[in-house]
Amino acid sequence: MAIVWKHPHGSLSVYPNLRCIASFGAGVDFIFENPDRPPDVAITRVVDDALAEDMSEYVFTVIMGYLKNTSQYVMDQFRGMWSPKPYSRISDHTIGIMGIGTLGTHLAKDLRNIGFKVVGWSKNPKKLKDIPVYHGAESRKEFLSKSSVLVCLLPLTPETRGILNQDTLNQLPKGAFLINVARGGHLKEEDLIPLLDSGHLSGACLDVFAEEPLPKEHPFWDHPLIQITPHVASVSDPASVVPQLAENYLRLSRGEELRNRVDLQQGY
Template structure:
């Protein structure tokens, strides 16, 4: 069985080494050294170019490097008769929670104001805010959102959530569905986006939804760049409706030279590194799915094409 590995972002040689260590019998090939296209039965991919996956006539499994699959589903020619699986990585979950806590606390503890005071040589006491008076709103209550919510509750914050379907978590004020989005947004002092990117969630952080947040709210997007309408976010920042934003993902990556986010005084830019999977941690999942394919067992962590995740 031949496995193709393609990614413009991951150290593919490291992933190949981790997989070969667990399955030395696998024929692992790194793009563009594909060989006979008909021999590729499994493709481990991230943001493949349009038409790549369709070019393998005997493809039996598509496997994502991570939890997100929007970069794969963006291909209009994806062979939808072939199962697509994603990764669920506990270490990635911890990394995302670290990222969320870091930037929630950066806002909550007024770090930007203290840094500005330092640059100005100004000694100024800033009154603290009771975390119990802050409502952190999380959009997307899958594995990542649920873990972050529990840790935020442990720090004394109030936590609200919004998801497409009902998700009930102890201590979290839960909202779901389009009809309850406005009520959720009006509560959020900090809005954290951890949604999957689907046609329904693309552009969800826009002028209308940002206007529903309380004045002075802060936005953190660690999901996908397509969730944000850039010009609308910039308008909300420039009009002083928002206190600031932390962005790890962008509509175009890498973020282009000269984009206003680079130099905006209220924006923190990070290079899509909120949470990354380590090959040695994730390779066992990938190899397990390949073995399942070989032995006719059910593939794990399958993506529902109709839902997009």
């Protein structure tokens, strides 16, 4: 069993008896992108209540900052500007969550309990109490049209890579706000700034990027409507994660079914 996180390509090929590749986090896209991955070896991922709660708290913080203009006021402070702005309320917004897996479901319920209107979208049918969940490509346009704040929590697969592009984001209401806390590969980066400059999007908060750390020359750093955080929305805590990895190792050694096993065809 190999426990990995963004391991160097080729590092697993020296283990001919490998029976399981265990991600140290919730994501597994980096495992599937490894060209020398043994194709039939089981893959597992971390499913952790602490990770889900961390993600929910991060997204809630960003949304409330957007509603109350706190990020803009931080910038105004350093410029010595006293510039009151109109704010909005929880009741004014519908939060659209792309990806209703473990993290997306937790976030959707938390936001709904706070009082937000919430809609979800996933590849396959999902049911959540009091939260409409759209599914499939044919319903994505309707889902996007209702989302004044869009949160991406999709798994990164060949199907979802680049899904946050000009065509998709143009289907959001004018003035919508984007939050990407999934993977940098979901966003077609060159499409974002024109949508911000045109006013179609009112802002974006990005925690993940195609290249990390984000290169110093990247145009996102200097754009006033883009908030950047360094991939910190939800970070695996060894004290919480190691016990489930150890349990899966024991299950593997006994020939038992593994917990949180990834579908090798779906990629998540």
